[in-house]
Amino acid sequence: xxxxxxxxxxxxxxxxxxxxxxxxxxxxxxxxxxxxxxxxxxxxxxxxxxxxxxxxxxxxxxxxxxxxxxxxxxxxxxxxxxxxxxxxxxxxxxxxxxxxxxxxxxxxxxxxxxxxxxxxxxxxxxxxxxxxxxxxxxxxxxxxxxxxxxxxxxxxxxxxxxxxxxxxxxxxxxxxxxxxxxxxxxxxxxxxxxxxxxxxxxxxxxxxxxxxxxxxxxxxxxxxxxxxxxxxxxxxxxxxxxxxxxxxxxxxxxxxxxxxxxxxxxxxxxxxxxxxxxxxxxxxxxxxxxxxxxxxxxxxxxxxxxxxxxxxxxxxxxxxxxxxxxxxxxxxxxxxxxxxxxxxxxxxxxxxxxxxxx
Amino acid sequence: xxxxxxxxxxxxxxxxxxxxxxxxxxxxxxxxxxxxxxxxxxxxxxxxxxxxxxxxxxxxxxxxxxxxxxxxxxxxxxxxxxxxxxxxxxxxxxxxxxxxxxxxxxxxxxxxxxxxxxxxxxxxxxxxxxxxxxxxxxxxxxxxxxxxxxxxxxxxxxxxxxxxxxxxxxxxxxxxxxxxxxxxxxxxxxxxxxxxxxxxxxxxxxxxxxxxxxxxxxxxxxxxxxxxxxxxxxxxxxxxxxxxxxxxxxxxxxxxxxxxxxxxxxxxxxxxxxxxxxxxxxxxxxxxxxxxxxxxxxxxxxxxxxxxxxxxxxxxxxxxxxxxxxxxxxxxxxxxxxxxxxxxxxxxxxxxxxxxxx
Numbered sequence: 001x002x003x004x005x006x007x008x009x010x011x012x013x014x015x016x017x018x019x020x021x022x023x024x025x026x027x028x029x030x031x032x033x034x035x036x037x038x039x040x041x042x043x044x045x046x047x048x049x050x051x052x053x054x055x056x057x058x059x060x061x062x063x064x065x066x067x068x069x070x071x072x073x074x075x076x077x078x079x080x081x082x083x084x085x086x087x088x089x090x091x092x093x094x095x096x097x098x099x100x101x102x103x104x105x106x107x108x109x110x111x112x113x114x115x116x117x118x119x120x121x122x123x124x125x126x127x128x129x130x131x132x133x134x135x136x137x138x139x140x141x142x143x144x145x146x147x148x149x150x151x152x153x154x155x156x157x158x159x160x161x162x163x164x165x166x167x168x169x170x171x172x173x174x175x176x177x178x179x180x181x182x183x184x185x186x187x188x189x190x191x192x193x194x195x196x197x198x199x200x201x202x203x204x205x206x207x208x209x210x211x212x213x214x215x216x217x218x219x220x221x222x223x224x225x226x227x228x229x230x231x232x233x234x235x236x237x238x239x240x241x242x243x244x245x246x247x248x249x250x251x252x253x254x255x256x257x258x259x260x261x262x263x264x265x266x267x268x269x270x271x272x273x274x275x276x277x278x279x280x281x282x283x284x285x286x287x288x289x290x291x292x293x294x295x296x297x298x299x300x301x302x303x304x305x306x307x308x309x310x311x312x313x314x315x316x317x318x319x320x321x322x323x324x325x326x327x328x329x330x331x332x333x334x335x336x337x338x339x340x341x342x343x344x345x346x347x348x349x350x351x352x353x354x355x356x357x358x
Numbered sequence: 359x360x361x362x363x364x365x366x367x368x369x370x371x372x373x374x375x376x377x378x379x380x381x382x383x384x385x386x387x388x389x390x391x392x393x394x395x396x397x398x399x400x401x402x403x404x405x406x407x408x409x410x411x412x413x414x415x416x417x418x419x420x421x422x423x424x425x426x427x428x429x430x431x432x433x434x435x436x437x438x439x440x441x442x443x444x445x446x447x448x449x450x451x452x453x454x455x456x457x458x459x460x461x462x463x464x465x466x467x468x469x470x471x472x473x474x475x476x477x478x479x480x481x482x483x484x485x486x487x488x489x490x491x492x493x494x495x496x497x498x499x500x501x502x503x504x505x506x507x508x509x510x511x512x513x514x515x516x517x518x519x520x521x522x523x524x525x526x527x528x529x530x531x532x533x534x535x536x537x538x539x540x541x542x543x544x545x546x547x548x549x550x551x552x553x554x555x556x557x558x559x560x561x562x563x564x565x566x567x568x569x570x571x572x573x574x575x576x577x578x579x580x581x582x583x584x585x586x587x588x589x590x591x592x593x594x595x596x597x598x599x600x601x602x603x604x605x606x607x608x609x610x611x612x613x614x615x616x617x618x619x620x621x622x623x624x625x626x627x628x629x630x631x632x633x634x635x636x637x638x639x640x641x642x643x644x645x646x647x648x649x650x651x652x653x654x655x656x657x658x659x660x661x662x663x664x665x666x667x668x669x670x671x672x673x674x675x676x677x678x679x680x681x682x683x684x685x686x687x688x689x690x691x692x693x694x695x696x697x698x699x700x701x702x703x704x705x706x707x708x709x710x711x712x713x714x715x716x
Contacts, residue, residue: 003390007397010593018383018392025380032361032674034376036552036598039365039677072554073431073575076589080573102574109571189590194394196430196554196592213467215438216460217431231434232547234554235368236594240394316390319397 004341006331007319008147008291009169010189014336017193017243024239035239040232048242049228055245059253060171062178062201067224069200070241072234075168075187078198079103082141082164082183083110084218088210092116092137092161097124097146098325099166107141110212116140123326124149126283137161139182139206145170147190148323150282150293150330156180162206170290171199172248173335174258182206190290191335193241197234248335257335264333264342265289271346277353281326295328299358305329308352315348362699364689365677366505366649367527368547372694375551375601382597393597398590406593406600407586413603417611418529420536420559425582427558428599430592433526433545436556437461440499440522440541441468442576446568450474450495450519455482455504456683457524465499468570474498481684482507484641495519497540497564503528505548506681508640508651508688514538520564528648529557530606531693532616540564548648549693551599555592606693615693622691622700623647629704635711639684653686657716663687666710673706 005012024035053068087110095118107113117128139162145152147169156177168186183202189195216222272294279297312320322330363370382393411426445468453476465471475486497520503510505527514535526544541560547553574580630652637655670678680688
C-alpha cells in the first residue's frame with residue numbers, strides 16, 4: 001500500500017533526493033567509493049558542500065554579509081549556542097510553545113531572559129501580536145513555526161534589536177526577508193534533509209560582541225572561518241540537503257513551493273472547517289501551512305483519538321497522531337509532501353465522516 | 359578500476375553495511391518509507407538504536423554502570439563537553455599530537471590543565487611512558503590512537519584518577535578493559551560508521567560532580583536520561599553504525615578483527631622495513647595498527663612525495679598522502695579494510711621500488 005508520510009519530523013523528502021542519495025551511498029559520481037566513505041577534504045565532497053551553500057543563498061536570496069553553516073548537533077544545540085555567542089546582558093523571547101520554552105531555558109544560563117510576549121494563556125493556539133520590543137535587548141528570539149501547536153508567523157516581523165529565528169520547521173517554505181534577521185537556524189529534518197545536520201544563517205557582524213570565552217565548537221566564528229569544515233561535518237546529511245535544494249530549485253524555488261504549500265494547506269483546512277467531526281486548534285490567521293492540527297469537534301469529543309488514527313493508518317496515512325499537549329491529530333505537510341497525499345487524507349476524513357457521523 | 363580506500367577518515371566501511379544502508383535509504387524494512395524520512399520516535403528506529411547500543415555493549419564487554427550514547431556534533435564537541443562535565447579544578451592531559459592539543463585547548467577554558475606527559479619533543483613519534491599521574495587531577499585524558507602521527511597505545515593504562523580516552527580512530531579494533539575508563543568517546547567515521555555521529559561510553563557515577571551549570575545539550579546526564587533521544591538523533595548515521603556493528607559481530611567480534619588488524623599491519627610494516635625506499639616514522643613499539651605512516655628513506659628523501667602518491671593513485675590507491683605535519687605517506691587500515699587492499703599497496707610499493715630504486 002502506498003504510504004502517505006505526515007510525520008512531524010524527520011519527515012518526507014523529495015523522492016528524487018532519496019533515490020539520488022541511495023545511489024551515492026553505493027557509488028558517488030562513479031568514483032568507485034560510497035559517499036559514506038570519502039574524506040570530507042576531497043573535491044567530491046567540497047563540491048557538494050559548496051553547492052549546498054550556494055543553492056541555499058540563491059533560493060532564499062541571502063544578502064552579502066551573511067554566512068551559511070551546516071553543523072552537527074541539532075537545533076537543540078543552537079538553543080545554547082545562540083546565547084553563548086550573543087547574550088551579554090538581556091535577551092527577549094517570544095514564547096510560542098514547547099520549543100520556544102526550551103530555547104529560553106538554555107538562555108537563562110547566560111543572562112537575563114525577558115518574555116516579550118507569550119501565547120501560553122490559550123495553549124499556544126496563536127501567535128502573539130501588538131507587543132512592544134524593548135530596545136535594550138541583545139536580541140529577540142522567535143520560533144517562526146510551532147510544530148506541536150500548528151501556528152506560524154506569516155510575515156517577517158520588524159525588530160529594533162537583532163532578530164534571531166528558529167525556522168526548523170518552515171525554512172524555505174515561503175520567501176523570507178533575511179536582511180531583517182541577525183541569525184536564522186534550524187534542524188534540517190523537515191524541509192531541508194534528514195536528521196543529523198543543522199543550518200545556521202548568520203550576519204557576520206553580530207558575532208564577537210560578547211565578553212565571555214566560547215569553546216571553539218560552540219563559537220559561530222569557528223565555523224564561519226572554517227566554512228563548516230572546522231571539524232568533520234555530517235557528510236551524508238549534507239549530501240541529501242544538496243539534493244533537496246536541487247529539487248526545490250527544479251520545481252521553481254521558494255515562490256513555487258509557497259504556492260503549492262498554500263494550496264495543500266487550503267485543501268486540508270477547508271475540509272477541517274467543513275467536516276462536522278473535526279475542528280482546527282489554531283487561531284485561523286495563525287494557522288501553520290506546515291503542521292495542520294485538529295481535534296474532534298465538541299459533538300464527537302468523546303470518541304477515542306485512536307479511532308481516526310487507526311482508520312487513517314489502514315489507508316496508508318503515517319504520523320497522524322497529534323502531540324500529547326494538543327491531542328487529536330496533526331498532519332505535517334512540508335515542502336516535499338505531494339498534493340495527492342493531502343487529498344488522500346481529505347478523502348479519508350470524508351470516509352470517516354460517512355461511517356461515523358451521527 | 360577497483361579502489362583501495364586508505365582515507366584517514368571518513369573512511370572505508372564494510373561493504374555489506376554500505377549495501378544495507380543504500381537499501382534502507384530506498385525503503386526501510388519494506389515499510390514503504392525511507393530511513394531518511396521516519397520519525398525517530400517510531401518503533402522502526404527505536405529498534406535500530408537499541409540494537410546499536412546492545413551490540414556496542416556486547417562487542418566491547420561494557421560493564422554494568424556505563425551508558426552508551428550516540429550524539430551529534432563530532433568528537434571535537436567532546437573536547438569541550440568533557441571538561442564542561444568533569445573539570446572542577448585541574449585535569450591532566452597526555453599530549454600525543456594535534457588532537458590531544460585541541461582537547462587541551464578547550465579544557466583550559468574550564469580549569470587548570472596539566473600536561474602530564476608529552477611526545478612533542480620528537481614530533482609525536484612515540485607514546486610517552488614512565489610518567490607519574492598526579493592523584494589530585496579531576497581526570498586524565500589520553501588519545502589512544504593518533505591518526506596524524508601513526509602512534510597508538512597498545513594496552514589500557516592504569517590511572518589513579520578517572521581516565522578519559524578519545525578512541526575516535528581505534529575503537530573496536532582491539533579489546534579494551536572498559537572498567538579502567540570513566541569515559542570513552544570518539545567520532546564514528548573510522549571504525550564505526552559514517553561522519554555525523556559520535557559515541558560516548560560513560561560511567562554514570564562520574565557525572566554530576568562539578569559545580570557549574572551545564573547547558574542541557576552539553577550535559578551528559580541529559581543524554582543518559584533521554585537514551586540519546588533528548589533531541590532528534592542523527593538517525594541515518596546511527597543506522598549505518600548498527601549495520602557496521604552487525605558486520606563486526608558476524609566476523610567474530612573484536613578478538614577476530616584484532617587478529618586481522620595485526621596481520622594487515624604486519625604485512626605493511628614488514629614491507630616498509632624491507633623496502634629501501636621507505637622508512638616508518640613512528641617508534642616501533644608504538645606503531646599504530648590503524649594508521650601506518652611512512653616517508654622516503656634518507657637515500658631517497660629528495661624525491662617528490664607526489665611521485666609515489668600518483669604512482670599509487672594510478673593503481674587505485676586512495677588517500678595515501680600523509681598529513682602535512684609528518685609528510686610522506688599514510689595508509690589508514692581500519693577494521694573494514696580488507697587484507698587484499700593492504701597487499702595491493704605492498705605490491706605497489708614493490709613495483710615502485712623496481713622502477714625507481716637506485
